Amino acid sequence: MPHVLHAEHINKYYHDPVTFQVLNDISLTINKGEFVSIVGKSGCGKSTLLYILSTMDTDYKGKLEINGELITGQQQNYLAHFRNQHIGFIFQFHFLLQEFTVLQNVMIPALKLGVHTPREIEQRAMEKLTLMGIADQANKPAKNLSGGQQQRAAIARALINNPTIIIGDEPTGNLDSENSIIVFDILHELTHTHGQSIIIVTHDSEFANRTDRIIEMHDGHIVSSHSTE
Amino acid sequence: MKSLGVIAQIVKTHLLSRKRQTVVASLGVTFGIGLYIAMAGFMNGSNKLTEDLMLSGTPHIHIYNDVRVDTQQVAQRVFTGKEQLVVVHNPKPQDKPKNIKDGMQILSFIKNDKRVYGASPRVTSQVLYNYGVSELPGTILGVDLLEENKLFALRDKITEGTLEKVLATDNGIMMGGGLADKMNVHVNDHVTVTLTSGTKITLTVCAIFRLGFAFVDNVQSYATVNTVQKLLHKDKLYITDINIKLNNLNDAKEYSKELQAQFGYTADDWETTNASVLVGIVLRNIITYTVSVAMLIVAGFGIYNIMTMMMYEKMKDIAILKAIGFDAYDIRRIFLGEALALGVIGGCVGLLMGLLLSLLLYSIPYKNEYLPGMEHLPMDFSMWYYIVGIVFALASSATAGWFPARKAAHVDPVIIIRG
Ligand SMILES: Nc1ncnc2c1ncn2[C@@H]1O[C@H](COP(=O)(O)OP(=O)(O)OP(=O)(O)O)[C@@H](O)[C@H]1O
Ligand SMILES: [Mg+2]
Numbered sequence: 327m328p329h330v331l332h333a334e335h336i337n338k339y340y341h342d343p344v345t346f347q348v349l350n351d352i353s354l355t356i357n358k359g360e361f362v363s364i365v366g367k368s369g370c371g372k373s374t375l376l377y378i379l380s381t382m383d384t385d386y387k388g389k390l391e392i393n394g395e396l397i398t399g400q401q402q403n404y405l406a407h408f409r410n411q412h413i414g415f416i417f418q419f420h421f422l423l424q425e426f427t428v429l430q431n432v433m434i435p436a437l438k439l440g441v442h443t444p445r446e447i448e449q450r451a452m453e454k455l456t457l458m459g460i461a462d463q464a465n466k467p468a469k470n471l472s473g474g475q476q477q478r479a480a481i482a483r484a485l486i487n488n489p490t491i492i493i494g495d496e497p498t499g500n501l502d503s504e505n506s507i508i509v510f511d512i513l514h515e516l517t518h519t520h521g522q523s524i525i526i527v528t529h530d531s532e533f534a535n536r537t538d539r540i541i542e543m544h545d546g547h548i549v550s551s552h553s554t555e
Numbered sequence: 556m557k558s559l560g561v562i563a564q565i566v567k568t569h570l571l572s573r574k575r576q577t578v579v580a581s582l583g584v585t586f587g588i589g590l591y592i593a594m595a596g597f598m599n600g601s602n603k604l605t606e607d608l609m610l611s612g613t614p615h616i617h618i619y620n621d622v623r624v625d626t627q628q629v630a631q632r633v634f635t636g637k638e639q640l641v642v643v644h645n646p647k648p649q650d651k652p653k654n655i656k657d658g659m660q661i662l663s664f665i666k667n668d669k670r671v672y673g674a675s676p677r678v679t680s681q682v683l684y685n686y687g688v689s690e691l692p693g694t695i696l697g698v699d700l701l702e703e704n705k706l707f708a709l710r711d712k713i714t715e716g717t718l719e720k721v722l723a724t725d726n727g728i729m730m731g732g733g734l735a736d737k738m739n740v741h742v743n744d745h746v747t748v749t750l751t752s753g754t755k756i757t758l759t760v761c762a763i764f765r766l767g768f769a770f771v772d773n774v775q776s777y778a779t780v781n782t783v784q785k786l787l788h789k790d791k792l793y794i795t796d797i798n799i800k801l802n803n804l805n806d807a808k809e810y811s812k813e814l815q816a817q818f819g820y821t822a823d824d825w826e827t828t829n830a831s832v833l834v835g836i837v838l839r840n841i842i843t844y845t846v847s848v849a850m851l852i853v854a855g856f857g858i859y860n861i862m863t864m865m866m867y868e869k870m871k872d873i874a875i876l877k878a879i880g881f882d883a884y885d886i887r888r889i890f891l892g893e894a895l896a897l898g899v900i901g902g903c904v905g906l907l908m909g910l911l912l913s914l915l916l917y918s919i920p921y922k923n924e925y926l927p928g929m930e931h932l933p934m935d936f937s938m939w940y941y942i943v944g945i946v947f948a949l950a951s952s953a954t955a956g957w958f959p960a961r962k963a964a965h966v967d968p969v970i971i972i973r974g
Binding site for chain 1: 558560561564565568569572871872874875876877878879880881882883884885968969972973974
């Protein structure tokens with residue numbers, strides 16, 4: 327199977343307050359259409375790894391390739407454009423633009439990409455919101471939504487440009503089990519029908535067990551990577 | 556530039572969600588621009604008034620026979636050998652006649668030139684005015700009163716009596732207001748003057764004028780050319796000056812040079828004559844612009860402050876936008892756009908405020924006995940101030956927005972998002 331993401335010997339250090347190694351020789355490959363979960367204790371470096379894989383953090387040693395392109399060493403502005411087109415990121419703490427409406431939040435990455443007309447984008451954004459079950463909230467300012475609703479809006483935003491890879495940092499952390507299952511089903515559907523790849527950090531072992539593969543981290547190392555049944 | 560639409564949308568939302576800050580920041584610009592327009596208009600209005608006043612009283616070109624020390628002395632002309640050093644200590648002017656020879660011919664020649672609006676002859680006599688016990692030094696100008704009226708609107712300056720009365724009366728004069736006040740004379744009073752030759756003669760005051768310049772109004776009288784020629788015991792062709800007004804003020808420099816070359820008499824243009832007044836105007840312009848620029852800089856600091864605050868407040872937004880694909884240029888455009896929008900809003904309201912302030916100043920009544928035509932404060936409503944105002948509003952807000960925008964562009968999203 328062709329791979330969409332390939333990381334080799336990723337090492338990262340923090341120097342504040344003392345130098346210590348957060349990521350230790352991380353190598354991993356994600357295939358097209360694969361749904362992978364990353365698990366591990368709090369503070370083991372999962373979020374740190376996701377920021378590197380999502381091209382936002384460029385301060386690391388090693389090599390990162392996405393979609394066959396070498397990401398390591400690229401300019402920030404190039405990476406911004408790359409993220410816009412290829413990566414949908416769902417943050418650990420649902421980060422929406424608070425003063426914009428939910429609909430605007432979902433539309434903005436697509437407006438930035440500029441491939442479709444604003445009308446088409448609005449229609450697609452509404453579809454994503456419907457998928458997430460918050461279409462009725464579309465015209466509310468993001469700040470008036472509950473935590474769970476904001477998280478679902480953030481997922482809708484991550485999906486809007488049909489990214490090659492969706493990266494989520496505990497995207498279901500704020501959801502009840504019912505909504506959590508709905509979100510899982512939606513993401514699962516995307517990997518199967520559209521061939522998009524998904525990397526999710528989660529503490530929910532039930533959720534993790536339903537993904538294609540679980541990568542387990544401990545103190546900056548990958549200690550195991552095994553497919554589920 | 557596909558992203559401009561979405562950038563505009565972000566700018567709009569940011570500004571509208573911070574209405575109070577937006578209003579405060581743009582008010583700074585509004586006051587800067589508004590005050591600049593009103594002040595510049597008022598200053599320039601008064602400058603124009605001074606200039607008009609000055610020009611109404613001065614000829615565009617003044618021709619006269621300048622009594623000067625010859626640069627080459629007779630001794631130097633005679634002893635021309637190379638080895639000789641000829642020095643003449645303390646040379647003095649010759650007692651040459653002060654008049655313009657063939658003055659009347661030159662006058663009619665000048666009057667025929669297409670560029671000339673009018674030209675008036677003049678002959679001047681120094682006198683001592685006697686009135687009761689007071690004796691005041693002064694001058695009497697003999698002029699072609701009708702031509703002088705055409706050039707300097709003499710009739711408008713008359714506060715008592717008429718021009719015709721001067722023309723019709725033998726030895727009639729038109730006296731400066733300050734002089735008349737000092738001597739306490741009115742129309743139809745007689746004054747005795749002592750000429751430099753010592754002779755005394757009695758003249759009749761037929762009119763009183765006020766030009767608005769103390770150095771004229773306090774010492775000067777007008778009479779016909781003939782009257783003054785008689786006072787001086789000179790013939791009917793004797794004139795000492797020719798004053799010219801041109802159709803176009805700007806021809807003065809060139810034409811004066813031509814006349815000087817052609818007739819050999821000194822011909823000064825109005826700029827030379829009024830150098831000190833012109834310096835005053837330039838200085839006032841400098842003051843206006845210094846104060847205006849200072850006000851606009853203060854407005855610029857207002858924008859800078861608000862934009863910097865906005866940048867810190869919007870850190871999260873910047874991080875999110877970068878994470879979802881906006882590059883540093885886009886972020887910079889957003890913040891610059893916000894600063895410019897503040898400048899445009901503030902600037903446009905400022906233009907309106909400037910216009911209203913100008914109208915307000917213009918409506919304040921202000922009368923002055925020396926300026927009969929003036930009813931209210933002077934004001935220049937030139938388009939130019941409005942153009943400069945809006946350009947400066949944009950320039951200062953762009954400059955003020957630049958640094959916060961650059962800082963915003965360099966925000967590292969990971970640091971913000973990690974919290
Ligand atoms: N800017 C920083 N400077 C220094 N140390 C940091 C910085 N950011 C994170 N760390 C440390 O790096 C380690 C990894 O942090 P990271 O956020 O990746 O953990 P995590 O696995 O995502 O934990 P959680 O499950 O709680 O989200 C932690 O020990 C954290 O304290
Ligand atoms: Mg984390």
